Amino acid sequence: MIEADPLSTAGVLQTGYEFQEVFQELLIPVILIGLTFVAYYGISLYMKRNIQDTDDYMVAGRTIGPFINGGAIAASWESLATFMGVTALILTVQMPFVAMWTNFMLSVPLVVILYGQTLRRLGSYTPATFCKDRYGDMMSVVMALLIVFVMLMYALGQFIGLAQIVEILFGWDYTLSLIAIAIVVAGYVVIAGMWGVSYNAALQFWLMFAAAFFPMMLILNDLGATGWYFPPLGYGNLTGEMTNFAPGFFDMTFDTRWYFAMFLAMALGPIGMPHLAQRILTSRNVKSAQRTGFWFIILNGLLFATIYSVAFAGVMWIETQGIAIEEADYDKMIFYLNFAFNNDAITGFVVAGAIAGGLSTVSGHMLAISAAVANDVTEAFELDITEDRKTQFGYVSVLAAALIIALIALNPPAFLVVSILWAFAISAAAITPVIVLGVWSARVNRYGAIASSVVGFFVILILSPHAFSGIDAGGEGLTAALGMDAVMIGFPVAIITLVVVSLLTENIHALKVDPNDNRALINEMHGYPEDGTERFTSAVPLIILALLMLPILYWGIQPW
Numbered sequence: 001m002i003e004a005d006p007l008s009t010a011g012v013l014q015t016g017y018e019f020q021e022v023f024q025e026l027l028i029p030v031i032l033i034g035l036t037f038v039a040y041y042g043i044s045l046y047m048k049r050n051i052q053d054t055d056d057y058m059v060a061g062r063t064i065g066p067f068i069n070g071g072a073i074a075a076s077w078e079s080l081a082t083f084m085g086v087t088a089l090i091l092t093v094q095m096p097f098v099a100m101w102t103n104f105m106l107s108v109p110l111v112v113i114l115y116g117q118t119l120r121r122l123g124s125y126t127p128a129t130f131c132k133d134r135y136g137d138m139m140s141v142v143m144a145l146l147i148v149f150v151m152l153m154y155a156l157g158q159f160i161g162l163a164q165i166v167e168i169l170f171g172w173d174y175t176l177s178l179i180a181i182a183i184v185v186a187g188y189v190v191i192a193g194m195w196g197v198s199y200n201a202a203l204q205f206w207l208m209f210a211a212a213f214f215p216m217m218l219i220l221n222d223l224g225a226t227g228w229y230f231p232p233l234g235y236g237n238l239t240g241e242m243t244n245f246a247p248g249f250f251d252m253t254f255d256t257r258w259y260f261a262m263f264l265a266m267a268l269g270p271i272g273m274p275h276l277a278q279r280i281l282t283s284r285n286v287k288s289a290q291r292t293g294f295w296f297i298i299l300n301g302l303l304f305a306t307i308y309s310v311a312f313a314g315v316m317w318i319e320t321q322g323i324a325i326e327e328a329d330y331d332k333m334i335f336y337l338n339f340a341f342n343n344d345a346i347t348g349f350v351v352a353g354a355i356a357g358g359l360s361t362v363s364g365h366m367l368a369i370s371a372a373v374a375n376d377v378t379e380a381f382e383l384d385i386t387e388d389r390k391t392q393f394g395y396v397s398v399l400a401a402a403l404i405i406a407l408i409a410l411n412p413p414a415f416l417v418v419s420i421l422w423a424f425a426i427s428a429a430a431i432t433p434v435i436v437l438g439v440w441s442a443r444v445n446r447y448g449a450i451a452s453s454v455v456g457f458f459v460i461l462i463l464s465p466h467a468f469s470g471i472d473a474g475g476e477g478l479t480a481a482l483g484m485d486a487v488m489i490g491f492p493v494a495i496i497t498l499v500v501v502s503l504l505t506e507n508i509h510a511l512k513v514d515p516n517d518n519r520a521l522i523n524e525m526h527g528y529p530e531d532g533t534e535r536f537t538s539a540v541p542l543i544i545l546a547l548l549m550l551p552i553l554y555w556g557i558q559p560w
Contacts, residue, residue, distance in 0.1 A: 021336070022171050029169065029348020036207065036352050037184075040200050040359065044191045047199060074299040075205035079361035080161040081420055082307050083212070083354040088330035090311030103263045107270035109297070114271065115439045118525035127272060127435050133521065134438045135446040142453050146430050148369050150273070152405055153423040155365040159185070159409045160419075161331065162358040165351055168335055178406055186402035188359060189366040190395050201363070204356035205299060211353020212306045212334070219313055219341045232305030235312050242312070245319040257488060257555060264491045265484040269424030272431030273368075310334050366398045373397035421484050422464060429456030429490035433498050439525060442518040442537045447511065448502030456494030460486045488556030492549035499546040503539055 023029055115130075128147055132140035159181060166177035213231055220228035220235055227234030242249050314333040317340070318325060325333075334354070338347040373393060433456065434449040463486035506513045515537060522536050523529070 021332075021339070022168055023344050023347070025344040026169070028345040029351060032345075032348045033169075033352045033355060036356065039203065040188060041191065043200050043203070044188065073201075073296045074303065075201040075208060075357065075360035079420075080158050080165075080354055080358035081361075082304065083208070083334055083350075083357050084161045084164070084331040086304075086307055087311045087314065087333045088327075090308065091314055091330050091333060092327070103266035106267040107273075110267065111271055114436050118439050127431060130435065130438070131449070134518070135434070135449045139434075139446050139449050139453075142450055143431065143434075144373070146426070146453060146457060148373070148401075150423045150427050150431070151365040151368045152401065152408070153419045153426070154273070155362050155369075155401070155405050156408055157418070157420040158358045158362040158365070159405050162355065162362075163409065164331060165354055165358075168332065169351060175410065178409055182402045182406040185359065185362055185366070186399050189363045189370075189398050201360040204360040205303070207356040208353045208360075209299075209303050209306070211350045211356070212303065212310065215338050215342055215346050215350055216306060216309050216313070218346070219337055220309065222341050223313060223316065231309040232302060235309050238312070238316060241320075242316055246315055249315060258485075260552075261484050261488045261556075264428050264487045265421065265424040268432050268491070269426075269428035269487070272427040272435055273423075307334075310337065313337060366401055369401045370394035370397045422460075425464070425484045425487040425490065426457060426460045428487050429460050429494045430454075433491070433494045437495075437498060437542070439522070440536060441542055442515050442522050442535075443506070443539050443542055444498055444502040445505060445513050445515075445518070447505040447513070448498045448500075451501045452494045452498035455497045456490050459490040459493050463489060489553060492553040492556065495549045496546050496553070499542045503542065 128140050128143040131143040159178065162181040162185070163174055163178040166172055166180060167174055170177075172180075216231035217228050217234075220231055223235075223238060225235045226237045239250075310333065314337055317323065317337060325336075329336075334350060335347060338350050430453045434444070434452055437444045438449065505511050506515060519535070519537060520530050526535070528535060
């Protein structure tokens with residue numbers, strides 16, 4: 001419920017900007033959104049002719065250039081959560097949220113550095129494919145299940161946001177909006193494959209950027225910002241006024257552990273996200289993947305800084321005008337601002353950009369789920385099926401994922417970004433350690449990997465407020481509700497479990513663990529010849545890493 005300032009009359013604020021929650025004129029917005037969908041489906045149908053086998057469907061034949069790929073990754077990473085969920089959290093968390101997104105941007109360079117090129121050499125589609133080669137079939141199944149769960153949670157936020165957009169656009173009931181979105185998204189991904197998704201995502205990035213950047217120029221100009229022509233920095237002269245109206249906006253008020261948890265969840269969590277690895281693997285070569293990371297940082301930074309200006313303007317608007325907005329409506333702030341300062345046509349353009357963000361991200365999630373089912377599970381169980389049938393399994397898994405996500409989204413969390421942040425925490429504890437250490441050490445083995453992933457997953461699950469109420473870890477209030485505090489416990493426990501179980505099982509003769517079994521594979525991953533040289537076989541780095549986790553674990557279990 002939104003209330004105007006008591007001094008205003010007839011719903012018109014003192015500034016003269018009229019507040020509205022839904023579109024009054026739909027023709028131009030619907031035309032704009034319709035044209036974008038024509039473009040998306042046109043690109044998908046055109047690119048579909050390139051899909052000859054699973055390699056084409058999952059990683060676009062590994063032929064995507066760095067600029068296109070950088071834009072595609074930026075679109076997938078920013079997502080609808082940036083337009084809506086991030087804005088909502090900045091309204092609540094305010095300045096400290098910058099720490100979250102700074103860590104978030106570190107993830108792509110870390111993927112390229114830590115394992116991107118090694119997975120390319122193995123020809124892996126996903127982390128689960130790597131786990132099959134590195135740890136065996138059982139770990140591949142465990143990883144595939146984890147990927148499906150994490151991608152479902154990540155995609156959940158996108159579905160919720162897209163349904164909210166349809167609510168704003170047409171005034172439909174949330175459930176009807178959700179069903180419509182599930183149908184549209186599933187059809188889009190099935191037609192596109194990675195070829196269509198990659199080129200569409202690059203287009204969607206620029207649509208997202210334009211839909212945030214240019215309307216914010218107009219809004220900041222109306223608010224009196226001298227640098228309105230460059231929204232990422234253009235609100236600078238308004239910071240003095242902000243400190244008067246919202247004195248705590250720039251305070252870094254949270255416990256130090258909260259910021260460290262942000263690093264674990266937002267920088268290390270995405271490393272295990274398969275839709276990011278798949279983007280890196282679509283690159284032509286390792287050098288192209290490195291350039292992709294460069295373009296990602298530049299483009300992602302520009303878009304996020306622009307979105308931060310949206311939240312800044314939103315806080316200033318509601319504080320100066322005395323407007324009360326319930327938390328459930330914070331996700332819609334970018335639309336409320338454009339309704340108030342611009343018009344329905346421009347707001348329709350913003351909606352088109354938000355939809356682009358949702359489609360670019362959810363398509364990557366659906367393809368990751370598709371790859372986990374069609375490629376990882378079938379290979380783990382050694383099913384003798386043709387490439388055509390495997391691709392068909394991929395199509396079916398996309399449709400099934402859309403149905404499952406829609407059912408879960410019927411009862412959404414308070415903020416659409418909450419399920420996404422929870423997914424990061426799970427990935428950081430259950431997926432990232434076994435991938436990164438599996439690449440850099442021959443001493444970790446399948447027993448340690450399975451134990452680490454299972455323990456990491458259940459620690460985050462049990463300590464998260466989203467699964468079980470009454471069991472807490474870390475902070476209280478908002479920080480606990482975001483679901484990431486548990487990573488301060490889950491991540492070090494997962495690392496310690498991986499190291500201890502791997503080294504202990506080497507000494508159990510019945511388990512037949514031989515560290516030398518992995519030496520040739522790891523040499524191959526890193527491009528070294530099998531020349532008898534000992535590489536990546538020392539247990540000392542693993543022991544040091546496990547010991548370093550102990551103070552982090554102790555720090556994390558203390559009350560915040």
